[in-house]
Amino acid sequence: MAIRYPDKAVISGQSVIAKSNIPFLIMPGDGAANGCQFTGTAGAFTLAATFNTGSGAMLAGCYAYLSASFGGSELPAGWYWTEFSSDTAGIVYAETYTSGTPRRPATKTPISVNLTGWATATTNEVAGPTGFVLPSNALGKNGWLEFLTAYIGSITGTRSYRLRTNNVADVPIMTVGSLTSGPVGNSLTLCQNVDSHTVKLSSRNSASGWSGVGQNNTTLASQNKSFDTSVDVPLVVTLSNSSNLGAACLLGFTLKTTYGD
């Protein structure tokens, strides 16, 4: 069931529409000699090298994306509950995230088979936290949408974190880019209604970085939006990395609305 924050009545002021405080990580790996390697005991793994010093402590509990048939198994692709014990070791469990506000699982079930081999991370865009709804008229005709993100990653490749409608073919609502030179940071991107439910202006939407409060650039980037907020808008947050060692990791996000008449 989709999550509605709050119920669909018009709420003046600010409302939290969606949030996640559990990190989502695309587990890095080139399938050969770098990144994640499963060590042959259930879901235990090591990383050939840390993707960022100190990351292990931040990922003591997270959901890690692993592609289908990871570790020599027949397990499907998905977001698996994972606990890092250090920067370069941890355990993947059988519990997965599917939808709604991410939570710690109530149980930790060992993977039923002994995983082995190197993981190969996808460089496709991956749907992460999902099942949220921007309620109809939550913005009014002159409201604001705020997308606050926190992220880490490696200095290899570039990463993007996008807020999309459930129709992923639509132009993203917000795109936050994290460059090789800046894999660690926070971003606050904005979208405003221009006295209309369909005419919108947003922060720079750029996979090349420089989007959000405090980030200045000389060029515009995909800042006209037209999705209709007079109706419910199902939402999903996605992650991507250009390199399979990019380790895109969305530490958390909050999506807030400010209603405007």
Add this chain to the structure above:
Amino acid sequence: MARQTFPNTVEGRAAANAVASPKHIIERLSDWGVLTGTDMPESVVTREITTEEFRDRFTAAELLAVVSSDDAAIKYALLKLSIKAIPMIDLDNQEVVATVGRLVTLGLITAPRATAILSS
């Protein structure tokens, strides 16, 4: 078609990957979406690096030769670099490419070094 959807199965994923490039794939638990043509989002691949990273691509001897140069074009480029508002260098920017080429013309770096400096 600019937008296609395939089931998240072995066969579906194979079909998605078989779509001719360039393409952009979005993986969901239920299905894979493949965007092509004008529906593709902005590429995540960028050849922008920080000015510090750009500086570090030169050897100490090359840097010394550059700052010691009396060439007007090089002086101009160094001045612009030193007061750049956004500390990023686009390796595909024509002015950057031309300036690095100027260094080769002046004999301050070699052509293979210019290629290496402007590489990804």
